[in-house]
Amino acid sequence: NQRVVLAKRPVGRPDPNDFRLEQSSVPSPGEGEVLLKVEYLSLDPYMRGRMSDAKSYAEPVAVGATMVGGTVARVVESRHPDYAEGDLVLSYSGWQRYALSDGSGLRRLDPKLPPTTALGVLGMPGFTAYSGLLTIGRPRPGETVVVAAASGPVGSAVGQIARIKGARAVGIAGGAEKCRLLREHFGFDVALDHRAPDFAAQLAQACPDGIDVYFENVGGKVWDAVLPLLNEFARVPVCGLIAQYNAHGRAEGEDRLPAVMYAVLSRSLTLRGFIQREFVAEQFPSFLRDMGGWVESGEVRYLEDVVDGLENAPGAFIGLLEGANLGKLIVRL
Ligand code: NDP
Incomplete structure (x- = not known):
């Protein structure tokens, strides 16, 4: 087996030496267990929080333990009544090639869908956009919705769902290439580069009627530019603060x-x-129905950034925190 463990807790920006690649033997399943072979590993911003021992909504990864993460895996050996060899499942196996599971937390995947979508547009990030925007943001036709990290799986879904609901979508991303994607691939009405020196002025110009929904993914300078533009009764789903x-x-x-x-x-x-x-x-059931339909009809598009090899996961993850990814970051094992 091959796995990536947390070697030490990062101070500030994670460093490749905070991770360690280890080899071990492949475990064998006991009665009631399955052996999973991971095919795809999802890399997500929340993993930065798990590397730290600061108090949070979830337990930190222990030093020396396998990094956690959502995965798409194949059942390669089954001693579990509900799973057969060859089944493709969504699991939470972490940064490793093989893992055992007693079946709890596994979800069998629809073989008709591309498997990686279960980690992105039809998985946790897509669901985050759907539930946060529709439950807390509640965009109405004609309103202005603003979101940053807008080329990623959460932000891109926020912008597209906002437009389906009849709102105007303003997307913020780092650099010209991502801004072009926001307009041409994801259909945002306006795309702005948060690194532009006059970013705050550009945002004000792009929102002549103010901001009704700000889906907060980043904090920092983007939030500073948004705050004066928020309209009376504006809603701010606070989803992430990646800038900090x-x-x-x-x-x-x-x-x-x-x-x-x-x-x-x-x-x-x-x-x-x-x-x-x-x-x-x-x-989750209504999400799968609605989002599944929108993806099928092409009303919601998605973009994936697939990196090969578990050994490249640490570098790709460090890059994710700084915007090096172009779309949902996934490692193919
Ligand atoms: P992305 O794929 O969008 O990756 C993160 C992006 O954040 C980077 O690509 C970068 O894009 C942007 N970014 C990084 N630093 C800054 C900065 N200082 N200012 C502006 N943008 C920055 O990630 P996800 O779509 O997976 O996640 C987006 C957000 O949603 C994160 O904050 C994450 O923690 C949060 N989240 C929250 C969940 C919840 O349940 N509350 C669940 C899932 C995600 P760019 O190049 O455009 O700057």
Whole structure:
């Protein structure tokens, strides 16, 4: 077996030496277990949080333990009544080639769909966009919806669902190539580069009627540019804050909290954080039906960035936190 373990906890930006590639023997399944061979591993921003021991909504990965992660895997040996050799499943096997499972948390995948979609547009990131936007953001026809990290699996789905609901979608991404993708591949009404020196002015110009829904994926400078543009009764699903995941120590500069609180009060803003799993039991079936239909009809498009080889997972993950990925980042084993 081959696996990637957490070698040490990163300080700031993760370093390749924070990970270690290890070899071991392939385990054999006991009664009631299956042996899984991982075909695709999903790399997601939340993994940065698991590498740290700061208090969070989920347990950290222990130093020396296999990095966690969602996977698409093939059952190669089964001693479980519900699974047969050859079944393709969604599992949470982590950064390794082979894993055992007692069946809990496995979901059999529809063989008619491309397997990688279960990690992106029809999986956790797509569901995050769907549940957060429709439950908290609630875009109405004619409203303006803004989202950053807009070429990734969450942001691209947010923009496209917003348009299906009749809203105007403004996408923010890093660099000209991603902005072109936002317009040409994902159909955003406007695409803006957050690295442009006059980004805040460009955003104001792109939102002449203000912002009704800001789907927060990044924080930092993007949030600073958005805050003055939020309309009365605007909704802000707080989904992610990737601009600060690698931060350590206290942020520099002035304390912006009083200004944020004043905006929340005076403009009756709704800021509501969420972790997608709170909506899974209630909304996952409707998500699969709606999103499955939109993907099939071409109303929702997706983009995947597939990297080959488990040994390349650490480098690809470090790049994800800084925007090196172009679409949903997946490792093919
Ligand atoms: P992406 O594939 O979009 O990758 C992250 C992107 O963030 C990078 O490609 C980069 O794009 C952008 N980024 C990084 N740093 C900055 C910065 N300082 N300012 C602006 N943009 C930055 O990731 P996902 O679609 O998987 O995830 C998007 C967000 O959703 C993340 O914050 C993630 O943590 C969150 N999330 C939350 C969930 C929940 O349940 N609450 C579940 C799943 C995801 P660019 O080149 O455009 O800058």
